[in-house]
Amino acid sequence: MNLTGHVTFQKLWAAQAVSAFGARITREGLPIMAVVTLGAGAATLGVLAAVASGAALVAALAAGPFIDRHRRRPLLIGADLLRAAVLITIPLAAWLGVLTLPQVFAAAALVAAASVAFDIASHSYLPSIIGKAELIDGNSRLAATESVAEVGGPALAGALFQWLSAPIALAANAVTYLASAGFLAAIRTPEAAPEPSPPEHWTREVTEGFRLAWSDARVRPLLLMESAQGLFGGVFSALYVLFALRTLGLTPAMLGLAIGAGGIGALAGAFIAPRLARRLGHGRAIVLAMTGAALAVLITPFAPAAPVTGLAALIVSQVIGDALAVAGGVLTASLRQTLLPQAVLGRVAGAFHAGAGAMAVIGALGGGLLGQAIGPRAALLVAALGFLIPPLIGALSPLRDLGESVAVD
Known part of the structure; x- marks a missing residue:
């Protein structure tokens, strides 16, 4: 089926597009606001990143079984x-002069939890509206939209934070979420209700996704790889903004430009993912993409401590790293959706989010402390080297032998 004429997919795509664009404003806005407006340091940013990751972890564990038992839309x-x-409370509090770090922490936690639930539900919903043969195409289009948002969102956010204020910029994201809800509400294709299943003990509920993922030798390495990425990504989430603004001397607008430039590479990565799978086989393409992305990340801690050349180094790292990371992400998501029954996709997606989220909490807290102890640059170098572990896991697993045909079975 041609997804260009698929009305239901087009509405889902539109909903994802507007929310993805605005989400970049929130993602960059909360830490920038904490640094510029509320005077946060490395440890505080580590706590902020850990709070968001912790909320995402709890939501991932709880949401998966619930989503599998209910209609996704x-x-x-x-x-x-x-x-x-939640987001509209930020500019209201700023206007009233009562905005504090605890409120920023609370907003980060609630938005992170809702975002994880949205991602899990979307991951489970997609295979019900398109066939397995179109999964890579569908995921590539969704990833391409994310990439366009990565280009425009942070650049706009950086300009808004510099010209206006972070709280006001965050208000724009609330509007995008309302627009996303409108597109989803416009979908008229009936969604079949999942087969009823009795609730189990909560301990089995929250661990079922891990058992399902671990029982498949082809999915197991994907779980380990994503968890390892969460660990070292947590360090970056805690220190990247601080490193760019204080160590390299970038302005908020320059930081937005650097992050936005990565979207150009990410857009390319969304389109090369199917070609990599056809040329190399599904498993080898994932390993190669993650290896290249890890090498690109190594550029960041060696960026010169000067605004112009530092910005140039970050742009190169973002463009190459995001291109290959997105390609690997598209192939990984498509592989999970293909290998596993739709009835368990919510629980398995929850396990993946929870595994990465738990490690991200450790990485964010450890990264904040490590940044204070040895400096943001050295801490980011440790994390960058750690990104080489996930492709090594894949290269030593059955994943390397999966061919392109797996994606269209």
């Missing part, structure tokens, strides 16, 4: 509305 709409309501 109403859950997607609910997650959008919740994020909009």
